[in-house]
Amino acid sequence: MLTVRDLSNRVLQPACFRVDAGECVAVQGPSGAGKSVLLRAVADLDPAAGEVRLDGALREEMTAPEWRRRVTYLAAESGWWSDRVADHFSPADTPRAAPLVEALGLPGEALGWPVSRLSTGERQRLALVRALVQEPRVLLLDEPTGALDLDATHRVEGLLRDALARGMGVLIVTHSPDQADRLAKRRLRVEAGRVREA
Numbered sequence: 001m002l003t004v005r006d007l008s009n010r011v012l013q014p015a016c017f018r019v020d021a022g023e024c025v026a027v028q029g030p031s032g033a034g035k036s037v038l039l040r041a042v043a044d045l046d047p048a049a050g051e052v053r054l055d056g057a058l059r060e061e062m063t064a065p066e067w068r069r070r071v072t073y074l075a076a077e078s079g080w081w082s083d084r085v086a087d088h089f090s091p092a093d094t095p096r097a098a099p100l101v102e103a104l105g106l107p108g109e110a111l112g113w114p115v116s117r118l119s120t121g122e123r124q125r126l127a128l129v130r131a132l133v134q135e136p137r138v139l140l141l142d143e144p145t146g147a148l149d150l151d152a153t154h155r156v157e158g159l160l161r162d163a164l165a166r167g168m169g170v171l172i173v174t175h176s177p178d179q180a181d182r183l184a185k186r187r188l189r190v191e192a193g194r195v196r197e198a
């Protein structure tokens, strides 16, 4: 589904890998190795040379917003542009968001909360819901449970398993070997900008 060939920039050495439909690939490596840079380059958020295709179509064949809707990056610290959580969901997506919010251990009314009241972990879970309701083909997750306790972490992993079962591809940066074992069959190891299958 997602194929990456010779993706490189000032941090990354040319990287080649793929993520298949319904597959989770874990990205691991030391701090500062280039894991976030890799995900951002795939999402076309930072300039990079090389070839990235989704279902055979080159990234350049679609607009950047269209690419990012299909290949969605979720940063470790999410961005919010309005102080009401609900403003970050289109009216069409809101009904689908509430059950996901509850599955993550938050009350459905959290969608009406101001962003300024959210704890770090609440913010992280609601940002994941924002990404999931858009049903991207590939989700690029940067430490999506870094701020969460074990119960919330398992809830997030449950929703990711559901998404994988629907055919979504997931590339997940995690510092937790246990999380990588639970979710991913394949791993990429990033060290000093070099990406290899581990």
Ligand SMILES: Nc1ncnc2c1ncn2[C@@H]1O[C@H](COP(=O)(O)OP(=O)(O)OP(=O)(O)O)[C@@H](O)[C@H]1O
Binding pocket: 010, 011, 029, 030, 031, 032, 033, 034, 035, 036, 037, 038
């Ligand atoms: N725009 C940029 N220009 C130059 N260097 C950058 C840029 N963005 C990040 N870097 C550098 O690239 C390296 C990799 O950063 P990156 O954020 O990808 O690390 P990481 O592997 O995700 O680390 P961590 O596990 O700590 O989050 C770091 O040394 C960082 O300072």
